[in-house]
Amino acid sequence: MFRLLKGFGVTFNYFRKKKITIQYPDERVVMPERFRGIHRFFPDKCIVCNLCVTACPTDVITLTGKKSEENPKKKIIDTYNIDFQGCILCDFCTEVCPTDAIVMTARYNNLSSFNRSEQFKDIEWLSDNHVYGYYEESDRVPEMGERGEQK
Amino acid sequence: MAIKTETMTLNMGPQHPSTHGVFRLVVDVDGETIKRVEPVMGYLHRGSEKLAERFVYTQFIPYTDRLDYMNAMTNNYVYCAAVEKLLEWEIPERAEYLRVITMELNRIASHLVWWGTYLLDIGALSPFLYAFRDRDHCLDLLNEISGARMTFNYMRIGGVKWDSPDGWIDRVKEKVKVLRENINEYDTLVTGNEIFQSRTIGVGKLTKEQILDWGISGPLARASGLKMDIRKDEPYSIYDRFDFDIPTQEEGDVYARYKVRIAELYESLKIIEQACEQIPEGDIITKKGKRIMMIKPPAGEAYTRAEASKGEIGVYAISNGKNKPYRIKLRRPSFVNVAILQELLIGKNIQDLVAIFGSLDIVLGEVDA
Numbered sequence: 001m002f003r004l005l006k007g008f009g010v011t012f013n014y015f016r017k018k019k020i021t022i023q024y025p026d027e028r029v030v031m032p033e034r035f036r037g038i039h040r041f042f043p044d045k046c047i048v049c050n051l052c053v054t055a056c057p058t059d060v061i062t063l064t065g066k067k068s069e070e071n072p073k074k075k076i077i078d079t080y081n082i083d084f085q086g087c088i089l090c091d092f093c094t095e096v097c098p099t100d101a102i103v104m105t106a107r108y109n110n111l112s113s114f115n116r117s118e119q120f121k122d123i124e125w126l127s128d129n130h131v132y133g134y135y136e137e138s139d140r141v142p143e144m145g146e147r148g149e150q151k
Numbered sequence: 152m153a154i155k156t157e158t159m160t161l162n163m164g165p166q167h168p169s170t171h172g173v174f175r176l177v178v179d180v181d182g183e184t185i186k187r188v189e190p191v192m193g194y195l196h197r198g199s200e201k202l203a204e205r206f207v208y209t210q211f212i213p214y215t216d217r218l219d220y221m222n223a224m225t226n227n228y229v230y231c232a233a234v235e236k237l238l239e240w241e242i243p244e245r246a247e248y249l250r251v252i253t254m255e256l257n258r259i260a261s262h263l264v265w266w267g268t269y270l271l272d273i274g275a276l277s278p279f280l281y282a283f284r285d286r287d288h289c290l291d292l293l294n295e296i297s298g299a300r301m302t303f304n305y306m307r308i309g310g311v312k313w314d315s316p317d318g319w320i321d322r323v324k325e326k327v328k329v330l331r332e333n334i335n336e337y338d339t340l341v342t343g344n345e346i347f348q349s350r351t352i353g354v355g356k357l358t359k360e361q362i363l364d365w366g367i368s369g370p371l372a373r374a375s376g377l378k379m380d381i382r383k384d385e386p387y388s389i390y391d392r393f394d395f396d397i398p399t400q401e402e403g404d405v406y407a408r409y410k411v412r413i414a415e416l417y418e419s420l421k422i423i424e425q426a427c428e429q430i431p432e433g434d435i436i437t438k439k440g441k442r443i444m445m446i447k448p449p450a451g452e453a454y455t456r457a458e459a460s461k462g463e464i465g466v467y468a469i470s471n472g473k474n475k476p477y478r479i480k481l482r483r484p485s486f487v488n489v490a491i492l493q494e495l496l497i498g499k500n501i502q503d504l505v506a507i508f509g510s511l512d513i514v515l516g517e518v519d520a
Contacts, residue, residue: 003343010340011277020284034298034313055444057210090213090304095312096444104298 031106036089038107039082041126045101046077052093052102060086061093080123084111105129158186165194169272169505172515176492176508180501188496190489195519203479208234208308209443211479216302218483219517221264224257224293225459227306232387232455233466234308237448243434246310247389252323252426253293253305255419259330260289261460262412265512269409270341272509273350278341285333288326295319309440320427327420334416342413351406355495355507358403365491369462369484371511374411375403381458393425405510447474461485461512483520485513
């Protein structure tokens, strides 16, 4: 019986301690800069080398290139699609990319949809995907491990 | 006049909450006594071993994350170590230390999940919240270094992917102190509790003979008095440099397993502290390992094993000199350990079923692979 009360003592002790929970939709955890979130794509940097397609374990990346109009020797990206139904966010595509044209943001909450076909993201969506995190272009770069009120 | 009785077949699962996944037990009960048990598995089968033959060596690493997703670092390690054995590569010192620190952090996280969910299974709600609070300390640290909270994909053949971020080692040291304090609290909260003790002492006893016959490893074996831990018996990575004990208990019941796992938390903290003191500067991956798509081991075969939080995990890799493995065989501890249920549960009360089943600490991603 004494040990039982001792256990209750631990529980009651927590009434005077600080809260550690986060009220999720209002406050959100800012993920560290290495976080493997949803991709971002930079069409200008891409050299159409196809390495990300080869490295992808789930074969969800498809891309096509075309000849550049200014410089016929140079190839530029035409379409770039990721099918997020199959993507396991393993980071191999960004690891093999020689020009860092595809990177991973710290974003993790913009993929839910009512329709499966919406999981198929094209080049516009991917290059537009910057909200917060390491690759954000705004002034504020969240510090690592910081928990704050980002919306 | 004799009362007419007959046995009844009960399906426990596949959606039973105490299985933590999709696992089914077909139980024949006579009154409250269990007469026959048949584990049915495969609801989560993904064919990982066959998938490995389709991939180049590095591409299989994220799939090892998804075997035992509670303790993915050790799975990462043991696969990379098997390929490194084929390649006969020397791994940089710093990479080995980072591997050990992350593996032990992950072991703590895994044991904490067991601690919380097991007590939840047998009817105590609040320990779950304590366990997940402390598990979050571990996962935050792993998130900072690897970029994911559960499926880390952190290790590479020949080293690790990232170096530790600035001040990470210091943060680990701080968190070790916090965790040690909190785990002390667990003892006060649960270990001495009379209700918990009467629920677990003497329940689900496993003898040494049964352990050896069924090939059971990990905390289950250590709770039955067998002093076996691959970290000591056959030190892999750099485990021979650290000073730690193998906690064992003689009784072999559920309570003994509980005590072994709690003691292991302290041992893991000890290892992390020592590793953080000793960690040198230097490379984190070999030069050839950086070209992740170009790894081509010579023909041959290799078996490596490691001590995961559930038991002995092993990878048997056969290479035929091409850039894809010829065959990968995974020895998954949960799969081996769960087989004992058909012998262990016979003659027990139906009320003890969840208490015994939970104490095995299986993860269905690993049972079905």
